[in-house]
Amino acid sequence: MVLTVVPSGIAVFLLDIEGTTTPISFVKDVLFPYVKRNVKGYLHTHWHEKECQEDVELLRKQAKDDNQFDGAVLIPECHSGENADKEQAIKAVINYILWQMSQDRKTTALKQLQGHMWTEAYVRGEVKGEVYEDVSPAIKKWRKAGKKVYIYSSGSVEAQKLLFGYSVEGDLLELFDGHFDTKIGSKVEMESYRRIAQNIGCSTGNILFLTDVTKEARAAGQAGVQVTLVVRPGNTELTEEETSDSIITSFSELLLSDHK
Template sequence: MSVEFEADAVVLDIEGTTSATGFVTEVLYPYSRERLGRLLVERGDESDVRRATDQVRELLGEPEADAARVEQALTGWLDEDRKATPLKTLQGILWSEGFARGELVSHFYDDVVPVLRRWRAAGLRQYVYSSGSVAAQRAWFAHSPNGDLLPLMEGFFDTENAGPKQSADAYRTITAAIAIRPGRTLFLSDRPAELDAARTAGWYTAGVRRPGEPYYDHGTGGHPEVRSFDHITVGSSVGQARPLPETSRGR
């Protein structure tokens, strides 16, 4: 279950890949649910809140929807775990503030941070692409149990500045932004549909399968498979991606 790639950049998913999905659903989701209504009512004039609220109205097709209706829609999407951009924007505001106040501390699997530090020291460029907003991603990495991890990362992408994670065009957008050709970029995720989209855009891919994660039983859809970041080797010399002979591929 080890894989080796020759690449100049790694782009990371968060939930199910670097971090436990259960932490997000059991800690962060309730935290934002309790505070969404007050955010909409008390801070509705703030630019980011107003923009997200207008996006909710547009998605609903209800331009006159009041704060109560907007909150109802948002909590419904939260229950569905729908990756709606305005929901992620508002959650990002609340989570960022919660992290800053010390009410929240993020989660990383034990194998992740040492590998990210090693890759960074070797000169590998590291990015995040998550359905959570950029603000939430930055807060997540800044307030980890291992301290501030922002210096390890060069950039952050979400569904607003890149696009839907199951669309190949989103990965092409990231390629243009980071100025690294597709054949030198590796994407790590637990979701086969995301890996498919990245591969369509010309990226290298590896599926991270962790027991207990929601997508564990889905396999990796034929992408190289690992159970830990310790099983991924990334070099930057010229060449093609080369899965090692013992690589296990998802069924």
């Protein structure tokens, strides 16, 4: 194992999730199939609840905006008490959700319903967040050394907390000092990392960002953030040029400069 010394002055570890702390396959092979398998039952069970109706209304509005695309499905209004209308509406919602997912859409309407379904799945124990086995021990060492640890993911803060709160290793939320999602800005934009540093209350140079995505690494580096690329099984292969950057295959390969 080749050790990589963490640059001196690093006070904060900023972690990506997919491909860094968690296999990329978790979302594609676990979370997304769960929605496809269970959306019909979920809608029938929760249809008359306020939260579900708010999700459906958001999807209905999004469907109208998508009406110009081939395959998009309009969702009819459902008049209370009329079962035929309900069944027709549910069928339309299901078809529209499956269409969005087939197009890899990331609309707020889709994410909102998916989030509510995943919450139920985590709480029931039907889904557990996958975390690489080297992640938890490394973070505990960093925190013991006085470092802070934050998450920055394109997934919502709510989704992040579910993944780590209901993980295969139990509740890991106490390992993190905070969470950021794209509300603070895109992960491929330099300004996002400056905002994160300002929010944390430190210099960008005191942050080490761990990610598997080179575009994110480049944006963070432009903001003055220290960066290490994480290479995990199933991640996109790096080009020869990209392999010149600081690279690890496990969090255990990071050695704190004051703990040689």
